[in-house]
Amino acid sequence: MRAIWKGAVAFGLVNVPVKLYSATEDHDIKLHQVHEKDGGRIRYQRRCEVCGEIVEYKDIDKAYDDGEQTVVLTDEDLDSLPVEKNREIDVVEFVPSDQIDPIMFDRSYYLEPDSKSTKAYVLLRRTLEDTDRTAVVKFALRQKTRLAALRVRGDVLMLQTLLWEDEVREAAFPALEEDVRVSAKEREMSAALVESFSSDFKPEDFTDEYQEQLRTLIEAKLEQGETLDTEATFGEEGEAEGGKVLDLMEALRRSVEKNREGKKPAESKPKAAAKSTSKSSAKSEEAKEKPATKSASKASSSKTKAKKGA
Incomplete structure (x- = not known):
């Protein structure tokens, strides 16, 4: 990991x-856009409205427009602001941990000790644990003043940026203003249903099924040779030179439909309310991958037959 801030x-x-x-990272498969006709990659350019030239990112400044006048702000202007020069995370107050509504949490960061002695770091961590408090702090990051919660996760101090109060919308739905009667029996049955699903939360038991099926589909297409030669298609400069069309979304749609059809008999059976384990999760994920691969193969073979027939 690379440090993004030091103070x-x-x-x-x-x-x-x-x-x-x-503290977090994105593992989603990155997809880009291509021209349906020839498979050429679609690219976006930063073009100046005045001179029409394509502008390099290094030559771009920020600006504020009030509708009548435009004020250009250079990197030097922004770096001169006092708040950006401040390299401290200032503790504003210590509050009970349960007073911070989770809806306010934004991004999460880990804090690593940056001195030969970690005594002050450990002291702060243990103080937060002993008092069951969270530190509300303010600091500057990437040209913005941030409000954040400083708390403990395991043996590490963690910083979670918070949304400002006016960034959280209030929910007001007319339907919820109606007087609804819920009987004691209904509440009892609802509680029993909740109890039947009760378990200990284990993040490792959950996976992104869509990403796994998408990865399986891509691997199947690679194995079957349904690919474009990237260098020949896009060239060294990234411009399309030709190639066949690959309708990835259509293949994915068929794969998902086949997977659903394969699951229908199993879904009609009543589900057991037993606690999930890592082994059962692994087996279920393995079972999910097989239909996706199979359906991708079927979609590919049917496509090949159609081409031969034509």
């Missing part, structure tokens, strides 16, 4: 030197 947590006269690391 110190400051509360009172105590300073805790730290480095900031992103």
